[in-house]
Amino acid sequence: MLKNEIISDHEATLPHHRKVYELLRQHISDGVFSEGDLLPSENELCALHKVTRPTIRKALDRLANEGFIVRHQGKGSIVKGAPKGVGILAMKGTTSAVGKENLITRIIVKPEIRNWSEAFSFSLTQTEAESGCIYMERLRLVNNKPVFFDITMIPNINFPRFTSRNMDNKSLFDVLRKNYRLEVKGGEQRILAITADERLQKYFGVPAGHPVVQLNRKIETNREGIFIYSQVFCNTDEFVLSGNF
């Protein structure tokens, strides 16, 4: 395995099945394979990545489990497209389809170390309360219209260079997964309807009394006792929150 020696640190330590998973997932997301396409057969992937079938199958197992592909015995693995919203609500236009190119993220408060003020309506564990948190605020615009305003808080446990990372176009979860091996598993969410306060009126450009969806989420990760807390406000005038379950 000469090749591994020249690969950067955090990638070299990834097990093979994981690397194959990441690559295929990337390719599906990037559209190298599109919906309905037949993935290369397991044996072809074996030859490609120079690993054995159990290793490839482990990668495909996960892709199938997460809804990226559907496997058919005797036929092959068919690309399903987007991941099943892992409970993370995606947005869906009521008028026209919205591609990724129309989504702009504007950072209101860049990631910075803070003390926990509160975790919305959720209670913190002691270890979380003791360490500070990384705090950020973002505004998401679709077709140049502000739709989401979200506040995210992550326990401050050894994320080197995190606050200096450029988060503009990357998904926060992607950064955490690829660079820090922090994987989102699931969580709890609470939904309520409120009327826009002054700040939301300003961000969304809506009058007082305008109804807004508020979403409080406590998201589990693969690290024991580490949760990501996020509060999302959504102006559902033109775009509704949409998700699979």
Add this chain to the structure above:
Amino acid sequence: MLKNEIISDHEATLPHHRKVYELLRQHISDGVFSEGDLLPSENELCALHKVTRPTIRKALDRLANEGFIVRHQGKGSIVKGAPKGVGILAMKGTTSAVGKENLITRIIVKPEIRNWSEAFSFSLTQTEAESGCIYMERLRLVNNKPVFFDITMIPNINFPRFTSRNMDNKSLFDVLRKNYRLEVKGGEQRILAITADERLQKYFGVPAGHPVVQLNRKIETNREGIFIYSQVFCNTDEFVLSGNF
């Protein structure tokens, strides 16, 4: 493998890893193992079920993935307890815990055969549109305060005596599952915030302009092409919509 020969048909056809999974899952649900317990080690399970480690690991993989257990390298697999809510939003009080005894369902419109007016924001398949639908409206009260108002529409495909069933205290899904073998799998939901119209003002006892969560859901079933459509309005003043994902 003498043992397998005397096992009933549908169990005999299950692969080993699946049988081990089902058994362990049952044992966790039944409390044979309780939360925090250490599961038997993989090698012990191998000996117990007379299979090899990869087979056992495949069963444990799934249990871990579904949240029944958490695995720790060098330590063992720890029982986590209940399965995660499958995304169906339950309600959670902001003030005090709410038991089931405080939930009352009031039927506004008893199940009746109608033509499809519309499936909220979802599009209907042709077969659905051709057959009529079973329509019902319900109001749910928690501690005698109205919290949910929901409209449910089900394709009218051979549900004998359905419209004459008493739905007062039974869950709609339970009736469908037990009497008609129609099982709910998952689905798509769209969430938006609105202000209460006259009807909701009346039902919820709120003033005009009051924010309300609206939930449009298209729910998949085990029967191909058969979906249940439901529209839920929720007054989140005292109770918020809460769910796991």
Add this chain to the structure above:
DNA sequence: AAATCCAACTTGTAAATACAAGTATTCATG
């Protein structure tokens, strides 16, 4: 007595192999 090391666990990764079962194509036969 306390600290250290080591051995005996645990789960994680990976290979090589074999056969079963489902699907699609090809080719021979009617």
Add this chain to the structure above:
DNA sequence: CATGAATACTTGTATTTACAAGTTGGATTT
């Protein structure tokens, strides 16, 4: 030409073997 059988794929299941890596507890040493 149409039908059906053979065959060359595909994924599914399962074993065997080997070593890596994390955890625990006991024995040894200081």
